[in-house]
Amino acid sequence: MLVVGAGPAGSSAAFFSKFLDEDDKREVCLIERLDNQKYLNYHEMCGEGVSDDLFSDISHIKPSCIIEKIRKVREYWPGDIEIKTTMNGYIIDRPLFLKGIVDQYVKLGGKYIQNSFVDFIEKEGEIKVKLSDGEFVKTKYLIAADGANSLIRKKLGIKGRVKPFIQNVVDKETKHDTLIFEYDEKWKGDYKWEFPHGETTKVGFPFLKHSDSEKIEGTILATHTRMVGFGGLEIYKAYDLSNRVGWKYGNQM
Template sequence: MLSITHKPIIIVGAGPSGTTCGYLLAKAGYDCTIIDKVRFPREKTCGGGLTPKAHKLVKDIFGDIKYDYLPVKRLEFHTAKGVFAAFELDNEIRNVAREDFDKVLLDKYVEAGGKVITARIRKIREKDDKVLLTMEDKQILSCDTLIGADGANSFVRKYLRLVYPKTLLMMEKKNDDKSVRDIVIYFDKKYDCGYTYVFPNMKQTIVGYGHLKATINEFGEEIGRFGLNPEGKVKGAYIPAFEKFRYPFKKNIILIGDAGGYVDSVTGEGLYYAIKTGQNAAVSIIEGRDFKEVNKDMIRRVKKLNRVARIFYNRLFQDSFYKICTVKSLHPWLTKIANYYIAK
């Protein structure tokens, strides 16, 4: 009979949501273990934009943490016809290479006393108020609290048999071009809640594309329409847009970040939501409060942005949006809105 090793708190996933939660718990003296199926650093499909509200949150939680980033203070909106709007940002967006940034956060968690296991989970079950995890090597771990921070394809979420939200398939290529300094977004009315994007960072430039009905076969054609055709392998990831939070919130199993459907369905921003829900999960455990209550503002925010996204990506609204953006007298007002959105 196989023995069972007990770990008080297990977090599945070593991305920003998991490491933020683990860091705060370890710092507060909790015995915490993160399990991830790969060793870090690892590549991650993501534009890597830390909005002002996101990098402020990173500083609030981790202090004067050092990480490499490209400061971006200009945001351009394009169609196939060219630029139709450009915004100068009051506060920079910090574009990071996710493989490096995520490793920095993981290292901070380990420095705080957190443990890391590299392994795959094959089965989850509950017994006698414990959550049991069967690993690929047949080892069995038990915990009092299980936190799913394992992304849009979360294994923990699958165990709960929860209906997944609609997902945006985002695909991207990376190249070594370091000359790009602005974030560029390409809109097209045929996209169903999505866009093509260019995100530069300190190491490379990321060119991506995606929406609710995107397929990998059309990637090259779509970015080519905008004069973008970087070499390299196409990589993809799902963004869990339009979460309705109809699933039950269990006291001993918590979902955070993409696993819980926390994402901005308008912009696709996920890093702020990952870090904030990771923080909220830690607070709920440390203070002995219900996670849904601690996290209620995030749930409310995501639901609101779901409604905004449906309006913003409506074809009729897109027509009006393009026209409004061409009126130069409205640019100060639009710039103010853009700055407020990314900061708050």
């Protein structure tokens, strides 16, 4: 089995594939294109808030790299509407949390390769994956966890929907136990968020024409931008490899 991409989906898929392999007969290989520092930088683009319910669903992965606990949510809507709710959750250090999952996976006997996926073909019931260094990896099952602009899903004819988002790390007084969401027509169905992050605040929103003039309170310490997937997937053409990708493997476990 080959997993491409060591983000939240790929790292957890690889981990559980080995964790649930009680007989230690399943060969699993996880491929990540980014080296260590670029990997950490890439995954900074996130509010890094997670619900405690998540760890109930994936109970063998424990909360770690916790920056602070979240107990409140505030939503602000047009018309001076404010909605207050409570929650049990965390702000985590996402890059280090993911790295911890990968480290656990490797300790279970999983293989990890820092390389880039280029292409794949199927022949006689086997998938042959080409990597950027010219090497080939053979596998029976292929899991596409290679991000919002997945090359694997594109070849399979599965179209993902993406939007550009921008996030600023701001030196401002933060509400340590509260997530803030601001909904407005200017965000065109999305929202602006403010999440506490230690002694700083992460402020993010869709990258639209008016975003350049969005007023940010406090000093901006860092800015992250990238395409973010949303709203599921669209299958726009059939491809005869589709029955060999992740979901079939998952159904057999």
